C-alpha cells in the first residue's frame with residue numbers, strides 16, 4: 060500500500076459517532092466508512108440514524124449500524140457502548156459530536172436551560188467517553204475527537220447556555236488527554252459556522268445574519284460538514300499519532316474577523 064494511504068487506512072477499526080443523524084455526524088460517518096472503518100452511528104432520531112447507516116453501508120461496503128440513544132440519558136449511553144461492542148467486538152475511536160445550542164440573550168436564561176445545555180453538550184461526552192475507555196485503551200492509536208465550537212473559545216453572550224457548555228467540553232477534553240496519555244489521544248475540533256441546513260435557522264439565525272457571517276470569514280464562506288469531517292479523520296488517523304490535547308480551529312479564518320483589512 061502507498062505509505063500516504065496507509066496513514067489514512069481505517070480498515071479493521073470501529074468508530075462510534077454521536078449525533079450521527081445530523082449534518083456533521085453523518086458526513087463524518089460516511090468519510091470513516093469510505094476509508095474502511097466499520098461505523099456505529101447513534102442519535103436520538105432512530106428512524107433517521109438507521110436510514111443514514113443503511114445508506115452509508117450500501118455506498119461504501121463498510122459495516123454500519125444505527126443505534127438510538129438519548130445522549131442526555133446515562134443508561135442509554137451505557138447500553139449504546141455495550142451494543143457496539145456486542146456487534147463489532149471493539150471500539151477504536153469515538154467522535155463526541157452530539158450538541159446543539161440556540162441564541163439566548165445574556166440575561167435571558169435560567170437554571171433549567173443552563174443545565175439542559177450542559178447535559179447535552181458536555182456531560183453526554185463525559186459519559187459516553189467513560190463507558191468507551193476500557194475498550195479504547197486496548198486499541199493502537201486510540202483516539203477521541205470532540206465537536207467544540209468557536210463560541211466555546213471566545214466570549215459569546217448571545218449563546219450563553221451553549222457557549223458555557225462548549226467551553227466546559229473543551230477543558231474536559233484537554234483534561235482527559237493529560238490523564239489518558241499515551242494510550243488514548245483526545246483532541247477538539249473547534250468548529251466555526253457550518254451549513255447544516257434547517258438546524259441553523261432553528262438555532263435562531265436568519266438569512267441576513269448568515270450572509271453577514273460568510274462575509275466576515277476570511278475564506279468568504281461558511282464551512283461544509285465535509286470540511287469538519289476531514290478534521291475528524293485527520294485527528295483519528297495515524298498521521299496524528301503524536302497529537303493530543305489540542306484545539307484544531309476549523310473556522311475558515313473566522314477567528315480573525317477583526318484583523319481583516321477593510
Ligand SMILES: NC(=O)c1ccc[n+]([C@@H]2O[C@H](COP(=O)([O-])OP(=O)(O)OC[C@H]3O[C@@H](n4cnc5c(N)ncnc54)[C@H](O)[C@@H]3O)[C@@H](O)[C@H]2O)c1
Nearest residue numbers: 078080081082083103129130157158206208250253255258
Ligand atoms: N453547524 C455549525 O455551525 C456548528 C458550529 C459549531 C459547533 N457545531 C457542533 O457540531 C456538532 C454537530 O452539529 P451539526 O451542525 O451537525 O448539528 P445537527 O443539528 O445537524 O445534528 C445534531 C444531531 O444531534 C442529535 N441530537 C440532538 N439531541 C440529542 C440527544 N439528546 N441525544 C442524541 N442525539 C441528539 C440530533 O437529532 C441531530 O441529528 C454539535 O455538537 C454542534 O454543537 C456546529
